[in-house]
Amino acid sequence: MSVWKLVKLNFGNNPAHFGEVGIGMEETSDRIRSDSLFSAWVSNYARMFGKDAVEELLQLFPTAKNPELIPPFRISSTFIYREVGKDKSQNTQNTQNTQNTIYYLPRPLKFPINYPDDDLEFFKTYKKLNYLPLEIWQRWYQGTGFSKEDHEELKNYREDKPEGKLAAAETFNYKKACKTHQLPKIGIDRVTTATNLYHTGFVHFASGDNSAGLYFLIELSPKGEKLADKLQAALHFLGEEGIGGERSSGAGRFTAKWSELPEIWQKVVSFKGGKFHTLISLFWDSHLQPDFLENSSYEIQERGGWIVESQIRRQMVRMFTEGSVFTSSRTGKLVNVTPTEFTRHQIYRSGISLTLPINTKEEKDNDNCCSISIKKTRLV
Numbered sequence: 001m002s003v004w005k006l007v008k009l010n011f012g013n014n015p016a017h018f019g020e021v022g023i024g025m026e027e028t029s030d031r032i033r034s035d036s037l038f039s040a041w042v043s044n045y046a047r048m049f050g051k052d053a054v055e056e057l058l059q060l061f062p063t064a065k066n067p068e069l070i071p072p073f074r075i076s077s078t079f080i081y082r083e084v085g086k087d088k089s090q091n092t093q094n095t096q097n098t099q100n101t102i103y104y105l106p107r108p109l110k111f112p113i114n115y116p117d118d119d120l121e122f123f124k125t126y127k128k129l130n131y132l133p134l135e136i137w138q139r140w141y142q143g144t145g146f147s148k149e150d151h152e153e154l155k156n157y158r159e160d161k162p163e164g165k166l167a168a169a170e171t172f173n174y175k176k177a178c179k180t181h182q183l184p185k186i187g188i189d190r191v192t193t194a195t196n197l198y199h200t201g202f203v204h205f206a207s208g209d210n211s212a213g214l215y216f217l218i219e220l221s222p223k224g225e226k227l228a229d230k231l232q233a234a235l236h237f238l239g240e241e242g243i244g245g246e247r248s249s250g251a252g253r254f255t256a257k258w259s260e261l262p263e264i265w266q267k268v269v270s271f272k273g274g275k276f277h278t279l280i281s282l283f284w285d286s287h288l289q290p291d292f293l294e295n296s297s298y299e300i301q302e303r304g305g306w307i308v309e310s311q312i313r314r315q316m317v318r319m320f321t322e323g324s325v326f327t328s329s330r331t332g333k334l335v336n337v338t339p340t341e342f343t344r345h346q347i348y349r350s351g352i353s354l355t356l357p358i359n360t361k362e363e364k365d366n367d368n369c370c371s372i373s374i375k376k377t378r379l380v
Helices: 034-049 051-058 123-127 134-142 148-155 222-226 228-241 263-269
Strands: 003-010 073-075 079-085 099-106 131-133 178-188 195-205 212-220 255-260 276-279 300-303 317-320 334-336 348-350 355-358 374-377
Touching: 003 263, 034 051, 034 073, 034 228, 034 348, 099 134, 123 148, 131 134, 134 263, 134 355, 195 212, 212 222, 222 228, 228 255
Parallel strands: 300 374
Antiparallel strands: 003 212, 003 255, 073 212, 079 099, 079 212, 099 131, 178 195, 276 355, 300 317, 334 348
16 A cells, blocks of 8 residues: 655755756746656665665666556655745734645646636636645535636636635735746856856745745655655755756755645545546656547646756657646656667656546536647756
8 A cells, every 4th residue: 555745845045947948048947847856866866875776766667668567656746835824813912823834736637626618707817727726626626616606706806906715725826935037147168268148047935934845745655665764865865965957056955844644635645536637747658548548638748858967968758747637547657768879877757647536527518628738848
């Protein structure tokens, strides 16, 4: 039986650079995806425990050559969490604020339960909700579904004065978790000493009373539980080294906190009766049956980037993205992206999936099923 854990990454005042589509280094994402997290984590595992240990670890994961293996652990992509103060008691002298953690999840690419057919009055507002607080996500996709109150609140939404249950759950405050900015930098040619001005994008997570950071879920198999101590040590080491780009400038450093799943998360991962499965990680498989994509809604993203110890690009691979919805859950595989000119060792990207069970609007009315989108991403 598998065990789930929740891991928070607290960046404090440290900036981070997570490569995204853009010209040069100007753009940055506000989070890091499961394949990049896996690669950075395993690389530090190798540095701590050696080549033999990491090869033994990777041999436990399913690949195109060994598809029947059960992975020792599966991880989600990272998503934003926010610490927000609960209401103060006005009737007591002790008005110390207690903190409430808001976990954001990607909105599945199918409409929620009871979503109305006529959504012209509020669809633009709904479409902007790329991430939902866990409380709302659970109600929409595992509970009573989309309500008339949600309809009215989205229809009457005002950015300067949000009101209603969605607003109280911090649905519209996702962007308060972090800010992005660009820093000018100078590049100096080693041969000619000519200089070049360029800009690098960084993300800063909120700190103080209303702090924010990233979190991810990990599902450990019985074999994975035996490796938990080593995995935690490697993640701690990764936090000291930093994750993402511009690590030599101190970017990407974090402290990791492992914890048991809170009660609401336990209900979400153990939900029974879901007819669909939504990805909370990237997903790749070497072979998919044609009927796997029937009644599905998904996006595909090209993943690439550079090999850390050389100036050689990894092979590109296309993966299903978070929020994609399928009628069944597949484990996924590691994919070998070693370029032909690189011979030191094999390079893998993780297409191991992690999904959550959901229900959606009745399929006969679901206008957004079988949606397809393809994106390209540069990883730094």
